Amino acid sequence: MDAKSGARERFESARNSLIDLSHRIHAHPELGFEEEQASSWLCESLADAGLAVKKGICDLPTAFRARAGSAPLNIGICAEYDSLPGIGHACGHNVIAASAVGAALAAAKVADDVGLTITVIGTPAEEVGNAGGKILLLERGGFDGIHASMMVHPAPFDMLRSKIIAASMFEVRYTGKESHASAFPELGINAADALTIAQTALGLLRQHIRSTDRIHGIVTNGGAAPNVVPAHTSAKYIARSETLAQLAELRPKVFRCFEAGALATGSKLEITGGDKPYAEMLHDDAMATFYRKNSEVLGRPFPNLGEWETRPTGSTDMGNLSLAMPSIHPMIGINSLPAVNHQPEFAAHCVTPDADKALVDGALAMAWTCIDLATNREVRERLMTSRS
Numbered sequence: 121m122d123a124k125s126g127a128r129e130r131f132e133s134a135r136n137s138l139i140d141l142s143h144r145i146h147a148h149p150e151l152g153f154e155e156e157q158a159s160s161w162l163c164e165s166l167a168d169a170g171l172a173v174k175k176g177i178c179d180l181p182t183a184f185r186a187r188a189g190s191a192p193l194n195i196g197i198c199a200e201y202d203s204l205p206g207i208g209h210a211c212g213h214n215v216i217a218a219s220a221v222g223a224a225l226a227a228a229k230v231a232d233d234v235g236l237t238i239t240v241i242g243t244p245a246e247e248v249g250n251a252g253g254k255i256l257l258l259e260r261g262g263f264d265g266i267h268a269s270m271m272v273h274p275a276p277f278d279m280l281r282s283k284i285i286a287a288s289m290f291e292v293r294y295t296g297k298e299s300h301a302s303a304f305p306e307l308g309i310n311a312a313d314a315l316t317i318a319q320t321a322l323g324l325l326r327q328h329i330r331s332t333d334r335i336h337g338i339v340t341n342g343g344a345a346p347n348v349v350p351a352h353t354s355a356k357y358i359a360r361s362e363t364l365a366q367l368a369e370l371r372p373k374v375f376r377c378f379e380a381g382a383l384a385t386g387s388k389l390e391i392t393g394g395d396k397p398y399a400e401m402l403h404d405d406a407m408a409t410f411y412r413k414n415s416e417v418l419g420r421p422f423p424n425l426g427e428w429e430t431r432p433t434g435s436t437d438m439g440n441l442s443l444a445m446p447s448i449h450p451m452i453g454i455n456s457l458p459a460v461n462h463q464p465e466f467a468a469h470c471v472t473p474d475a476d477k478a479l480v481d482g483a484l485a486m487a488w489t490c491i492d493l494a495t496n497r498e499v500r501e502r503l504m505t506s507r508s
């Protein structure tokens with residue numbers, strides 16, 4: 121039996137338990153850095169499959185590492201398993217996590233035969249938008265010794281190289297002064313007005329930014345009562361650009377809009393976060409080509425998507441990994457349209473037979489891609505020297 125058939129056979133024996141794992145994670149959504157159950161379940165599954173597991177790495181209790189094989193070439197499979205506030209697994213990270221386990225146990229079966237070490241890295245908190253799990257793990261040595269990384273991410277349709285852009289999430293706080301809103305308004309300093317001015321300035325700024333830039337946010341505290349001048353308001357915003365370099369140009373313009381609110385009202389402004397932005401994604405050509413072929417063999421081609429091929433999509437800390445080592449992040453279709461990521465309707469789609477099929481195909485396509493990377497001499501040599 122060849123290596124790919126061996127990997128497939130191993131995967132098929134675990135198929136039902138992996139679908140169960142995906143559904144279990146989906147039914148118990150946990151927010152970033154709080155993924156206690158999901159990380160425990162994933163570690164149990166990997167340990168049961170014979171991988172050497174370490175939970176709680178790099179001072180991140182819900183991060184983990186699981187390893188099989190002993191060859192010098194070490195490929196990392198990233199598992200994400202955090203959810204979104206209020207709408208659960210509306211980004212389908214349950215499918216990401218289960219497909220990562222599936223890919224690893226399938227590749228582990230043949231790892232030593234093909235000269236491969238396979239490592240699953242449990243990467244918490246992808247949805248937080250700043251200082252995501254992969255960024256902290258990278259900083260703290262969690263990816264040391266790994267030569268290339270990959271994961272698959274659910275989406276309405278299959279897309280090999282989605283245009284993933286840089287992003288910076290930050291929090292804004294204004295402090296003014298309370299007063300009776302009617303009897304003594306002249307004694308108040310209105311921190312809600314400061315936010316209104318900032319939002320107006322951001323609206324005007326949109327004329328003068330790149331069409332690929334994004335600015336969006338929410339007010340997290342707009343005041344406590346209409347008859348009390350709001351003294352404390354806050355908001356969370358995300359600025360995005362095609363690259364970290366463009367983002368570095370956009371961000372000060374955005375910050376100035378918030379400064380305008382403080383200046384006009386006399387409120388005090390504090391901005392936190394935004395210090396560890398998500399980077400744009402560089403898709404490794406050879407890895408993407410292998411993945412495409414494997415996906416096609418599984419009956420999952422990548423259709424031409426027209427404008428979607430070039431249109432900016434979301435952001436992920438997988439982008440930061442892709443700047444540090446050869447990486448891919450294919451989007452795997454769950455046939456959810458008109459439902460799209462970050463909608464409750466999409467969350468409902470993440471446990472359908474189409475989502476389960478995506479889990480299966482994604483796991484096998486990744487396992488086979490790992491085998492290709494290990495057995496293609498030219499690519500193997502490049503990957504082995506990819507990191508200094």
Ligand SMILES: [Zn+2]
Nearest residue numbers: 211213246273
């Ligand atoms: Zn996601």
Ligand SMILES: [Zn+2]
Nearest residue numbers: 211247461462
């Ligand atoms: Zn998401």
